[in-house]
Amino acid sequence: MGEIISFKAVSWRRNGQEILSNIHWSMEQDEHWAILGLNGSGKTSLLNIVTGYQFPTAGEVAVLGNVFGKTNLPELRREIGFVSSSLDRFSNSLNHETVEDIVISGKFASIGLYEEVSVEDVEKAESLLTSLRLDYLKGKHFRLLSQGEKRRVLIARALMSNPKLLILDEPCTGLDVLSREEVLFLMKEIVKNNCHLIYVTHHIEELVEEITHALLLRDGRIIAAGPKREVLTDDILSETFKTPVSVRWEENRPWLAVKKESILRF
């Protein structure tokens, strides 16, 4: 298989407004991407196109070798995992389930059918819980977990079906520094399993070593897309975030500082 994702001249319009404009983007094998941009810049719209929930108004999209318009979307979605930070109705419905049952249910999640749980499924869930360092939560009900633990269990669940592409939508929002690092630690395990990562965030400091590339969106347009060291520059980030910022690298991880003049503007 060649490209993981290919967008050619993709636009998406709604109610006369161009929400994504002329997006050219390709994600290749062994690349892991972050998507950055202010609120309303088009990140969710872009993801909805990747997962086939929205169809572009113009342009061509291919995901995991499937050209949209000529592919079976439910089958494609089975190869894509998605974890969002919002504790929505779905995660509330898990409240009374145990951690191991939630992870096992990931196998059937995208199919939406109940199938019998095999010995292999149980073993796979066990090994995921061990490799993601979640063993200590076994037997606990979801509602009793901290926010950080809930996010990590949902990531384990998403990995149960061996997705080729895993989309994490702001997985660290609302977490304290320790819980955030615990979630970020999982990136190592995710990329080991031939799983490609799309990581959506507002915080560049979450771009850990495993994330190789970044796509920066502003008002529905790509400001830059490429290897993270090339695109996470002071100028490009200031343009993306509409405010003067500077970036500092520590052990291959970027940190953002807001420049004084930007604070004075408000």
Ligand SMILES: Nc1ncnc2c1ncn2[C@@H]1O[C@H](COP(=O)(O)OP(=O)(O)OP(=O)(O)O)[C@@H](O)[C@H]1O
């Ligand atoms: N279905 C829709 N109909 C009309 N406008 C929409 C629709 N979906 C998104 N928009 C608009 O498109 C723009 C981009 O929204 P989108 O949710 O993709 O941004 P985002 O970068 O994900 O924002 P956030 O960081 O706040 O989640 C916004 O102005 C939003 O109001």
